[in-house]
Structure formats: structure tokens, C-alpha cells
Amino acid sequence: MKRTGFSGAECPVARALDAIGDWWSLLIVRDAFDGLRRFGDFQKNLGIAKGMLSTRLHTLVELGVLELVPASDGSAYQEYALTKRGRDLFPVIVGLRQWGEAHLYARGEPHSDLVDQAGQPVGQLLLPSRTGRPLTWSDTKVRKAGARKR
Amino acid sequence: MKRTGFSGAECPVARALDAIGDWWSLLIVRDAFDGLRRFGDFQKNLGIAKGMLSTRLHTLVELGVLELVPASDGSAYQEYALTKRGRDLFPVIVGLRQWGEAHLYARGEPHSDLVDQAGQPVGQLLLPSRTGRPLTWSDTKVRKAGARKR
DNA sequence: CATTTAAGTCCTATAATAAGACCAGTTGCG
DNA sequence: CGCAACTGGTCTTATTATAGGACTTAAATG
Numbered sequence: 623m624k625r626t627g628f629s630g631a632e633c634p635v636a637r638a639l640d641a642i643g644d645w646w647s648l649l650i651v652r653d654a655f656d657g658l659r660r661f662g663d664f665q666k667n668l669g670i671a672k673g674m675l676s677t678r679l680h681t682l683v684e685l686g687v688l689e690l691v692p693a694s695d696g697s698a699y700q701e702y703a704l705t706k707r708g709r710d711l712f713p714v715i716v717g718l719r720q721w722g723e724a725h726l727y728a729r730g731e732p733h734s735d736l737v738d739q740a741g742q743p744v745g746q747l748l749l750p751s752r753t754g755r756p757l758t759w760s761d762t763k764v765r766k767a768g769a770r771k772r
Numbered sequence: 773m774k775r776t777g778f779s780g781a782e783c784p785v786a787r788a789l790d791a792i793g794d795w796w797s798l799l800i801v802r803d804a805f806d807g808l809r810r811f812g813d814f815q816k817n818l819g820i821a822k823g824m825l826s827t828r829l830h831t832l833v834e835l836g837v838l839e840l841v842p843a844s845d846g847s848a849y850q851e852y853a854l855t856k857r858g859r860d861l862f863p864v865i866v867g868l869r870q871w872g873e874a875h876l877y878a879r880g881e882p883h884s885d886l887v888d889q890a891g892q893p894v895g896q897l898l899l900p901s902r903t904g905r906p907l908t909w910s911d912t913k914v915r916k917a918g919a920r921k922r
Numbered sequence: 923c924a925t926t927t928a929a930g931t932c933c934t935a936t937a938a939t940a941a942g943a944c945c946a947g948t949t950g951c952g
Numbered sequence: 953c954g955c956a957a958c959t960g961g962t963c964t965t966a967t968t969a970t971a972g973g974a975c976t977t978a979a980a981t982g
């Protein structure tokens with residue numbers, strides 16, 4: 623029996639996890655954001671079994687998250703690059719990063735940082751209301767599908 | 773051989789996925805944000821095997837993402853509630869939601885929506901610079917651990 | 923040109939998840 | 953109050969997902 627699927631879910635969170643929620647996918651996306659492009663680079667950086675990596679890369683290409691492009695150094699090889707759809711996963715990756723930074727390191731324990739081009743730390747992810755006011759989880763609720771504008 | 777672990781990673785994304793990246797965890801967190809609290813509610817809503825749910829709930833409690841509290845209706849049962857640490861996963865869930873909404877539904881296909889208390893749609897997640905300027909993925913880079921302030 | 927590297931494919935073993943039987947405690951109703 | 957239904961699990965087995973590594977072909981390198 624396959625793992626339970628959520629590809630038909632009305633909840634976008636569930637659909638997203640159905641698409642990219644299996645082990646390795648988001649780590650690959652993270653590496654792609656970090657600039658990795660070659661099969662071997664992903665494989666070495668992640669320490670992942672090559673068969674698994676191959677399967678995952680194929681899935682991400684089919685999903686339109688990654689695309690195969692000619693190697694940037696002019697060789698005969700191909701590389702994997704994030705598509706627009708893949709780059710739109712940036713807030714997900716940043717969300718995971720900021721949660722991890724806040725909660726999974728001891729005080730003073732070193733971890734990588736996300737910085738802007740000037741090397742300055744970035745701010746915290748923010749969910750604005752329609753008018754720009756910052757919202758927290760308690761300011762929001764999920765409206766089920768079918769409860770559209772009345 | 774167990775699934776590759778990233779609990780010692782210097783990358784917060786990898787640590788976060790190590791903690792909450794296995795199948796079911798984020799779906800449970802999503803449901804907790806939606807207000808589910810009872811074992812049976814999670815189980816019925818997710819269609820998950822009870823043994824699996826039990827395992828996941830235990831792990832999330834040990835991680836400090838959920839806590840066990842007396843049932844809110846005064847019965848002898850207990851409920852699962854998000855902790856502060858759990859609620860800090862809100863941007864991750866919203867990131868997944870917004871990516872899913874943007875990329876995984878056909879035009880006009882119904883899905884649930886995140887709205888503010890007035891029922892208005894919320895804006896898009898935003899990563900500000902230190903000074904408040906909105907950043908995109910191309911405005912940022914990851915600085916490896918050990919490359920701290922010079 | 924020979925050797926090394928790169929990008930996989932493919933197979934087997936182990937771990938993770940699905941499915942469901944079973945059990946003890948609690949609740950609600952007649 | 954007794955009993956049926958509900959609740960919150962525990963536990964076992966079967967199937968799928970991931971780990972590990974051998975092997976192959978093409979390309980790059982010295």
C-alpha cells in the first residue's frame with residue numbers, strides 16, 4: 623500500500639507536502655538555492671544514495687521545480703536548476719531555516735546564516751494582511767473550500 | 773540502516789527537516805493550527821494509522837512542538853496543543869500553503885484559503901532585510917558557519 | 923591514450939508507513 | 953445503574969520507501 627496521498631486535497635498545505643514532502647526533496651531544493659547544480663555535487667553534499675537522488679531529481683523535474691539545463695561550464699553534461707516554480711519555494715526554505723535557528727541550536731552553537739548581499743542578517747519572515755499589517759497565527763483562520771465569497 | 777540524520781547539521785534547514793520532516797509531522801502541525809486537539813480528530817481528519825499517529829504525536833511532544841493538556845471539555849481525556857515552539861512553525865505552514873495555492877491547483881479549482889479575522893485574504897509571506905526592504909531569493913546568500921563577524 | 927571522474931542504473935537489505943485486530947478506560951443514554 | 957458506543961491507544965504483519973553499493977557508459981583530464 624502506497625503512502626497516503628494528498629494530491630487531491632482541498633488543503634494547499636497537504637498538496638504541497640504530497641508533492642515535495644517526502645524525504646530528501648526539500649534538502650535538494652535547499653541545495654539548489656545554495657547554488658548546487660551537478661548530480662555529483664548534490665550527491666556528495668547530501669550523502670544520499672545515487673539511486674534515491676536520481677529518483678528525486680526526476681520527480682522534481684517532472685513537478686516543474688527543477689529543470690535540466692546544459693552545464694554552465696560548456697561541458698557535455700547537464701545541470702539541475704530551479705525553475706520559477708522551484709524558486710517560489712524560497713519562503714518555505716526560509717521558514718524552516720528560521721524555525722531551526724530559533725529552536726534547534728544551543729546558545730552559541732554555530733550554524734549557517736542567511737544574509738543579504740551586504741552580508742547583513744535578514745529579518746524574520748512576515749505575513750502581512752491585505753493592508754500590510756503584520757499577522758500572527760492567531761490573527762488568521764482557514765476558510766474551507768466552498769465557503770467562497772457570499 | 774536508519775534514514776540519514778541531520779540532527780548535527782550546521783544548516784538549520786537540515787536540522788528542521790531532521791526534526792519535523794518525516795511523513796505526517798507537518799500535516800499534524802497543520803491540523804493543530806486548524807484547531808484540532810483530540811487524538812481521534814487528528815486520526816479521522818488525516819486518515820492515518822493510529823499506531824503511526826501515536827508515534828508522531830509522541831515525537832512532537834518530545835520535541836516541544838505539541839504538549840499534552842487536560843481536555844478542554846472537562847472530561848478525563850487529554851488533548852494535544854501547540855506550544856510556542858510549535859506555533860513558531862506558522863511561517864513554514866503558510867509557506868507551504870502559499871506555494872501549493874500558487875502552483876498545485878488548476879485555475880478555478882477550489883481550495884481552502886487563509887483569511888484574517890475579518891475574512892479578508894492575507895498577503896504573501898515576505899522576507900524583510902534588516903531595514904525592512906523586501907528580499908527575494910536572489911538578494912540573499914547563505915553564509916557558512918564559522919564565517920562569523922570578522 | 924589510459925586513467926579518473928561524472929552521471930547515472932539496478933539490485934538487495936533494512937527502515938518507515940499502512941492496515942487492522944485488540945484492549946482498557948470513559949462517556950452517554952435508557 | 954448497566955450496557956453500548958466512543959476514545960485513546962498498543963501491537964502485529966504486510967507493503968512501500970530509503971540505504972548501500974556494485975556496475976556501466978560517457979566524458980574529462982593529464
